Amino acid sequence: MNWKKWWPTSLMARTLWFTLLAVFLAQMIATLIWYGQSKRRDLEGLESAASSMATMFASTVTFFESLPLQYRHIVLDQIRNMGGTRFFVSFNEEEIRIDPIPASRMKHTAVKAIREVLHDKLPRLDVIRVEFSRPETLHVLKNDILLSDLPRSWAHYTLSLEPLNPPILVVQLELAQGEWLYIAALLPPPYTSLEDEIITNQQVMFLLFITALLLFFTYTMVRRQTKPLKRLADAANALSMDIYQPELKEEGASELVTATRAFNRMQQRLRRYIDDREHLFSSISHDLKTPITRLRLRAELLDDDAKIDKFNKDLDELEMMVKGALQTVKDTDLHENLTQVDVAELMRSISESHNGQKMRVHLPDDRIPPVIGKPLALKRCLSNLIENGVKYGQEVWIDVEDSDESLVIRIWDQGPGIPEEKMGAVFEPYVRLAKDExxxxxxxxxxxxxxxxxxxxxxxxxxxxxxxxxxxxLPRFTV
Structure with missing residues (x-):
């Protein structure tokens, strides 16, 4: 999987991602610390509450053991008719099968504390069973009777805490052979659930709300700060193709204001340099034309034809150099506005001047999306290369490779090529490998x-x- 594709590239996206990561890590660390401390307090509180209930269970066992056998059921019936007590108590002839809830740290702590207290308070009893069961699967009185089968007045108000329906603590003690005391009860709040939740749903919603609020304010702040930075980056990118841009507004943080002010000063210096260069070459062109013309007139006054030809030849070379220098400045002039340029149409228009009865320029069939650039300058560039290919290679083939980042144009011919030692020199002014004039x-x-x-x-x-x-x-820019 290409992770670079999903990795954020803009400053705003990276800031938001790093903020989200920092918030997540901070919340996780704080949650783990809070969970460790709160869980320790909860276990200590659960152990104390379970021990207190076990003490009351032991008192209940002692109370019923003190009653004659024939009175125990009478007392239980009177308790049930009055609406019950905090516990559900019954005497059974066998041990009731209990479907336990899943093991957890909270359950283990409660069961251990109750067993220890009961064994300490009731040392004469050898068999003590302690377990937790769900209300819907709790068996009472007999193994084939569920809690839901009993009259509501018997145990509903004692063992039900709707709509939560927490697990029910069941303690069974073997008082004698074939005589079991069954006690069922609910743990006191807040220890009713016995779930080892690291974080509750309410806490999750709170964390999501806080994170969203923080990201919103971070996005607003970063967007406000990166807007002038993006404008500065776009202006710097466009500077290479358009030196005559309006000055940027100086706004944002102090560092951005300083960078924007420096960029504006740099653009002004470059603009003055380009203007001075144009004025210089215009002056050179104007100033040299007069002496060249004067020298031609004086050369005509000479009596020696050979000297006249030599003078004229030197003047022709001088005039060619002046025109070449001016052409170099003119052909690389970037005063055009940036616009969508149809490169395919440019190549077609250039090839039409070379393709007569014989096809000399072979264009690609692929559709080429427009690029941002200077149309006349790009036409000049392609014309120079295609004309050279036709002139020295007879035929020219053109191929393109387009992508989101750039447009690559390959132009090749079947001419003599260029000697390897002259590869770099052909880009220098006035360097010609051909022998023609x-x-x-x-x-x-x-x-x-x-x-x-x-x-x-x-x-x-x-x-x-x-x-x-x-x-x-050619890189692909957006305007």
Whole structure:
């Protein structure tokens, strides 16, 4: 099972999970401590209550033993007719079968305390049975008679505590051969249930309510604090593609205000740097055009045609370098607004200019969801790469791999490829491997710079079967 899939990634989710874990652990530790202390007090109280009841049982046994045999049943009948006592008492000819309740620490403590007191108070009795039974399975008088079979006036008010129906304590003592004294009673509150509950339903509801309340306040507080942090993260993510963003509002904790203020200052410096760079190149373009033109006019005044050709050639190279530098700045310009870009449509429009009677650009059939980016810049990037592939490899194949995180575009051809020692150099300005006079050697560098500006990357490698493979990676952003 992939646990990373379920692991929270956002600050709010992690804070809530850690808060929930801390509350759970704190409640568990507090509950265990409380349970240990309260259970010790309950056992001590149960032992004392059971000993007191055992003492009353011993007094009852002594009282009935003091009566003549013929009067014992008469006294019992009078007690039952009056509504009974705290105990249900009967004389039986045999030991009544008792269906015991499940063993527990509370039951063991009560049974042990009652037996010890009865053996101490009634040392002449050898057989003493102590057990607990449920009211619905309690046998009385005989083994085939249940408590529910008796008249309600006999034992209902003594042994029933509806709707709780707690277990009933049954003590049977063999007074003589074929003569058993049967005593049934309820333990006094709060020891009626004998259940070893660590936590009650009411306590569970209380803990859930407290936890939910704490999580609600934690969520409200964290959401309020992380909102400016998320806005700062989104702005930092978008900064790579749009330097001209509005300034962020400085709010939140003091650390967030400081970070937001620093981000705004950084964005202003970057914006001034980009503007100064554009002004610089515009000035260079304007200032160099005049002397180049002046030098061309002066070259025409020379009498030597060979020198004129040399001057013009040097001036052409100088003008090409100026135009190349300006093209580099222009082609990596990021003043476009971010928008949904249909990459498939871009590739189709580029391929149409190359596909005539012969198919030169083979596009993928897969549907490509739009990506967030600068449409003109991405078109420039793809155009440079596809045109290079068609020019030097005759045919170009394109494949895509799409995921939630990124869009990967593979472009390969069957051309001569690039020597391994020149792999890094092709991205440098004015580096050309071809011997023709077309181009300035800026296309690969511009394409990679555009991808870097979108937060992506570009790699190249030679294929084993020949040709160059270019891999473009574009991250998927949301706006």
């Amino acid at each position: 077309e181009g300035h050697g800026l296309g690969m560098g511009i394409a990679r710079n555009i991808l870097h500006a979108h937060g992506g990357d570009m790699t190249i490698r030679n294929q084993e079967q020949g040709g160059l493979e270019v891999t473009l990676t």
